[in-house]
Amino acid sequence: MNTTFREENNDYVMSFEGRLDTAAAPDVEKATAPLMDCAGHNIILDCTQMEYISSSGLRIFLKILKNAKPQGSHVYIKGASEAINSVFAMTGFTNLFEFI
Amino acid sequence: MNTIIDFIRRKLSVRVSLWVVLFAALIFINALGFLFYQAREAVHQESVNRATQILDNTSMRVSAIMNRAEVATIMTEWLVKRHPDKADSMFVYSEGILRHNPDLNGCSIAFEPYHFKEQGRYFSAYSYREGDTIFSKQEGNSQYEYFYMDWYQQCHLLDRPGWTEPYLDEDENGFYSESIVASYCRPLKDKDGHFFGTIATDISLDWLSATISAVKPYPNSYSIMIGRGGTYFVHPDSTKLLYQTIFTESMENPDTAKVALGHAMQRGEEGMKQMDVDGKKCYVFYKPLAQTGWSMAIVCPEDDIFSGINRLHRAIMTIVIIGLLLMLCIFIQIITHELRPLRQLATEAETIASGHFDAQLPNFQRTDEIGQLSNSFGNMQHSLVQYIDELKKTTAEKATMESELQVAKNIQMSMLPKVYPPYPERDDIDIFGQLDSAKEVGGDLFDFFIRDEKLFFCIGDVSGKGVPAALVMAVTRAQFRTIATHETVPNRIVSVLNDTMVETNDSMMFVTLFVGVLDMLTGRLRYCNAGHDVPILIGSGAGLLPCDPNVPIGVMGGWKYTLQEATIDPGTTIFLYTDGLTEAENIEHDQFQEQRIFDVIHQSSNAPQQLIGAMTEAVHQFVGEAEQSDDLTMLALQYKHYQSDVRYQRSITLPNDVQSVPELAEFVDIVCEAAGFDMETCMKMNLAIEEAVVNVMNYAYPEGAKGAVSVDATISDEGLIFAISDNGKPFDPTSKEEVDTTLSAEERGIGGLGIHLIRQIMDSINYEYIDGRNVLKLIKKL
Incomplete structure (x- = not known):
């Protein structure tokens, strides 16, 4: 699992590549640290290259959202495949996140 | 006749009047009866007096005439004795006696034959009266030899003077005249006492007869006279005269009364006799006539004596009867008038009875019994109106309650599974349940549902019946559902139910409950029986499911309910029931009992619906007309899971380290490919298995301890099954x-998202703790 962080048009963009399973989750969680202090920036989670996500991954996404909302930041999920989207749907994430 | 009796029964006025008149009639009858008796006695006495008086008078008159005849005869005898030898002067004497005694009819001075030599054999100077003229002649001749006659012989033979019996007079030619005469005869004797003739004076009995016949104290009465021998001399029937005696008729028709009368008269007695004469009741008064030896009797028909009083009798009776009838009519009128308010009241009562409770009662303003009745009736009407209002209210309330009860029944029934077969898509289980409440609502319950390839079922019976039992039933059933959604072990379900119930059990209700959890994949049955009827297992044979004795729930808080296990072979039916089945009673109060259940089981198919159908029929047949005494509930479950052939099998064992997840992913991919799943399904399978395995890796073993987790994948007709243990x-x-x-x-x-994802992705999951291992099966149909 590879993650990249960049700032783009004042948005924090986090790209995920490969399988975000339980084994990968601890590293990914560490990698998302820059997203914690997000005041004044919207967050885009780029899932274009994501092949798989488990509940550990979903937990990380939820943590990002819960952290960002009080700071007034929007969290967007971008480019998720149909399979990944169905997982978001099963867990009700489609109601929590904004999708672009 | 019946209509008259009915009329009398219906009419109080008629009835009362009849009673009064009847009573009055009774008094009248008695009083009049007494009066009539007294009057009759008086009349009777009076008739006796009258008859006696008449008899005395007649007797005296007859005696007077006879005396005159006797005296005249004695005087003439004296003359004859002074001049016994002058035959011619005898005519003078006989004529003289007649001249001086107009009552006398004739006189004969007869002499013994040849007394007067010159006169020859016969000499009898006879004078007789014809009209006012007196004729005299010598009557003796060869035709009429007078000295053989009674009147001549009697005094000679008796040697004393006396009256002859009456006889028909005979003239000198021997012919009888029409008149009856009686003669007073005296013997004529010379100085030496030699009899030389008889002097006889006749009196006509026509006269006597007229005198006696004139005695008529009553219009139809008549008199008779008899001689010494009983011969009639006076009788209204002239044919009887001289020829018949008073005894003649009695010889043909014995008549003791008449004979006794005859004897009494002959003896010269005086008196009165009551007897039948010619078929009529008569009083006969009799008395001897002077010294003649004759006796006279007056026959008075009773009708005559009592005709006056009988007339009076009839008149009074007529007056009394008319009076009584009049009285009856007047009484009926008066009573009818007096009872008119009652009839009015009755009409009003009828109106009220027909449902018009507000009908106005007549106000009589009377203080008598009718007024009281009217008042009482008014009060009754008032109370009735009140009572009916209350009744209406109560009835309405009852109807409401009944409709509410009906709703409650519907609600209660809707709590029970009612669609059969309940799981048409499953071929591993067949269930049928049935509940018959004894009342609208009942305290029996049963329930079942499948969660995570486990069949949860229960059957219970709340103590008591009706609404309280139904409420507890509803609560118990709801709690069973709630608890069983997150509790899989039957004894724990029962314990929680028990603790909850004990806490709130103020009304001391309790529930016998059997809870079972059947693992659909393995056929393992885990169950807990809290004092309920022991279920019956029906497989190749039939037998009771062994059950530990546990108290019913609600009895004792903190009771350790025991858990029991059994393996149910495919094809076996579990039959559960409440005591309404075993204790179903027929009219003789015999109970259905367990033995009959087994009898039905042996004869019936063990398919649930057929089994319960047969059982129901058997119970109904047994109970017959008797009323259902208790709720009757039956539940039958047939387990039909047959292991299908395994087409594919692959296993992997991993350490409890999340870093081995990629290895797991690889394993899952291989299996999914074997099952022929597409990429997306494959990814979801990965997700589900990873969540399950990671859960075990994180939580199954104490922190830091090494452990293993195995994943067995099998593919069969049932689908793809991952067993994570x-x-x-x-x-x-x-x-x-x-x-x-x-x-x-x-x-x-x-x-908390892991298990949610697993449920979302897999068709079903199933957890079992078997032989010290946690086994979680994830099933995906192909």
């Missing part, structure tokens, strides 16, 4: 409460 601490992920995915980000916890 470990020998860590028992943990049932299926009993975790569901995550609410509709909550907002702020409300949501971070975890």
